[in-house]
Amino acid sequence: MPHVVTENCIRCRFTECVAVCPVECFHASDEQLFIDPEACIDCGACIPTCPVQAIYEDIAVPEEYAQWVAINAERSSQLPLLIGPQTPLPTAEARRAELGF
Ligand code: SF4
Ligand code: SF4
Numbered sequence: 468m469p470h471v472v473t474e475n476c477i478r479c480r481f482t483e484c485v486a487v488c489p490v491e492c493f494h495a496s497d498e499q500l501f502i503d504p505e506a507c508i509d510c511g512a513c514i515p516t517c518p519v520q521a522i523y524e525d526i527a528v529p530e531e532y533a534q535w536v537a538i539n540a541e542r543s544s545q546l547p548l549l550i551g552p553q554t555p556l557p558t559a560e561a562r563r564a565e566l567g568f
Contacts, residue, residue: 468525469525472493475519476500478499479556480555488510489512491548494545494546501546502543503539
């Protein structure tokens with residue numbers, strides 16, 4: 468099942484997930500990433516790389532994040548594809564601390 472980026476990614480964008488993804492399925496807004504459910508091959512490689520536990524397999528998304536399945540499908544179709552890792556946002560370390568990671 469496709470994987471999904473949830474709200475912990477907002478103001479982070481460390482992009483470790485993009486570095487390990489074997490296909491091109493991450494799309495980016497100014498604040499966070501989204502996974503294209505059509506491109507994701509469900510390898511799971513991105514999950515352990517995320518420093519803020521933002522990524523879940525869609526069947527394992529916690530109830531409070533359920534809306535993110537549809538949000539990823541919609542936003543990934545509207546936003547540019549991200550190729551390769553990027554410099555984290557300036558707010559990334561503060562966001563990680565705020566989330567307790
Ligand atoms: S590693 Fe996690 S926080 Fe960083 S860009 Fe990917 S999903 Fe977002
Ligand atoms: S599960 Fe695999 S293919 Fe899908 S986004 Fe993560 S690394 Fe990429």
